[in-house]
Amino acid sequence: MNHTTTEILNKYEMYFSASHRAVLKNRGHAIVEDRREGDYIYDLDGKRYIDCISSLSIHNLGRRPAAIVEELRRAIQETDQGNFPMISEEKATLAEKISRFVPAKLECTVFSVIRGESIDFACKLARGSTGRKELLAVDGSWFGQTGFAMSLSDREDREMYGPLIPNVGQLPFGDIEAARKMITKTTAAVFIEPVQAENNCRQAGREYLQSLGKFCAKKGALLILDETQSGMGRTGKKFAFEESGIIPDVLVIGEALGAGVFPIAATVFTQRLNRFMNAHPMIHLSTFGGSDLGCRVAQKALEEYERLKPWDNAARAGKKLREGLEILSNSHPDTIKSLDGRGLLLSIDMGTADTALAFCRAAAEKGLLVCPGDVARCSVVFRPSLLISEQTVVEILQAVSDALAVM
């Protein structure tokens, strides 16, 4: 294909919007994504970038992981997405594999194609199985774009879409006493991301998560963890909640399940909660969720996750990256206000949204793609492939250092 970057960007502007192109330009990302392999992507002009977006924590095993791409290639010769309401070996096998991948208590799965859909289902499961209405989430959350997910998220633009889902409340993040009071016998569920990727990678501490677990258990509410961005090895463990010692009633596994090769996500929950779904089958449907091809890809991805244990590298490489960022942060106290996150989900606070954008621009110039957070727009998030080499970590730090130098 012979396209020039300008031609593509102009067309993008025509069919999508000029302002979105401007947003990207402001971030230094008005490029055309072309070749991609491992830790890197290349734009149409051949410039190489380290991918620290990973399509928002989807490409956890790097770009185009060979074994998984190969599995999709094989699978399309043998099957297709299948009829969604039907029983299939692909769905059954993947659900069983997921149940072995997560703590034993979480045995049942409902598939979806995006985080939002997984969260929306979790909300419906919570209301249906408890017979209660109230859904609580902590401030600073970002669960997705669909109706329930948006209703629970902490975003400036929510007022623009009219009245959203009622009976949704907000817990002040980290405030154990408030949680004790606000989680009651009318609460259906409490939603939290163990690491708020879009909110400067703020971490829910061990004590806080344990308290939420305790209050929920006491009042009969469900504790629902969204590990879309923190799970599948990103924080240095399979799932971030492992560090707290608690096990949620419902776990949302995001798009990293398809390793960037196929859209698939999952909501995983206990057999006790599935009693409700077994009694009311077919009240929640997903045409593309649980596609047989997607199930094949995700099965292979789970095998690769188990084989490669990318959480080990995420812990190791994450430690190096964090140490390096700490040094840079100390030497640039006026630009970098703080650093948070763990494993390969790290974020620096640049004070203002403009500074964050200026940094993204400078970084892109130096061959590093990073995005500002969607909640804390003054933050810049680092989420590379979990399999990045030590050399790439060095390159990231060099690019950050170079970017800071020109700001």
Add this chain to the structure above:
Amino acid sequence: MSQNEKKHIVQVFSRHINSGQVKYLKAGHLDVLETQRQSVRFIDPVSGRVMIDCFTSAGCFNVGRGNPVIKKAMEEALETLDMGTSTLISVHKVALAEKLASIAPADLNKVLFASGGGDAIDCAIKLARGATGRSHIISTVKAYHGHTGFALSANGKEHYRKYCEPLMPQFSFVPFNDLEAARRAVTDSTAAIIIEPVQGEAGIFVAKEEYLRGLRHLCDEKNIILIFDEIQTGFGRTGKFFACEHSGVIPDILAMAKSIGGGIFPNGAVLYRDRNILVDFVGCNPQFHPTYTGGSDLGCLISLKVIDYIMDNNLPERAARNGKKLKGALEKLRLENPKIIREVRGIGMMVGIEYIHEFLGPMMSDALAKNGIFAAYSGNAPQVMRFMLPITAADEDVDEVIQAIGRSVESMKMLLPIALPAAKIPGVLKLLNSERVQTVVFNWIRSLEDFFSRFNRK
């Protein structure tokens, strides 16, 4: 595949996914596995029975199952691509957008991507509410639209809503094809009217052209956004690429999904008109509905291939022709069997038959399955059987379907001398029409069948 191998799969599915679903499927003889998926058919690996797929995942397989052209495109794409980065621009995203804009009618040439049907509807309603600054959404009774938060709030069927409430306020529901009802429902705060040009899940109700024109006129008059949900009707299903082309009514927002993925790769899109009110909103809020898996590079490449395939092979025309034939044959069947079939409805290859009683739905699914037809009764309307085979179907395939439906009706007649008089006893009809009773009874019948077939083999 042996009975035991299947039993194991069903057990794992029941334990880790849903046992209620297994019972529901068993009741209608729909608990078959699908192997060798090709064109309009698949094979039940246990019985070896060849089945014609008349459900097609509610309209996902317009280009046929395992379409070799689409598969080849995917194979080639896998040499260089993955899903891409949702926040970045790519050649494939732009190419699909350009193609969609070029085939859509009038000024429906602005594009947003979505991960699937529900997400596309959520996006459409957000756009309408955001752009107008108003909240009230008018939907139709029995409308489907999907299961995510906004879509479910616009879903007109109690069955899907009741355990999830309260849903979003400011949604109201008016009878389908009733223009006056829509007019009466409009208030000062009405943002949009959302409608399926053909209600699919509700039981194949085709919107009358004057109804759609009336809605367009009403929306123009009151400055309301008109949204068409073409998730099932798009991509050639009704005999035109988009169903709105029949009436010439151009919606302000058009949502699509399902067949856009070619039966292989999930994708979805929302087109909106080049009108200030919409364009300005998106201009001010370009990231109002980013999608993380919709509009992926692999997805866009496949969708582009699907559109080319449909156009190059004149599939909408074929859908119109074969649909007419199918509908005509079913209409004849209705005249012969007025005690079983109440009505035949549809347009293009989106045809439904409505039975006199709801309980006939699962019975007919069962009879059809035995005659090599996979057709699901819809959860929204069990008395209606939908026939939505791939629009690539050859003339002979359609003939085969027609004959099999005829045979199924004949075989069902054997059971009716018991069921129909029973239905006249007060209370019994209600019992027969209850989904739970059907599930129990039909599972019981299935167990008896299994027992006797095993007995016979011995």
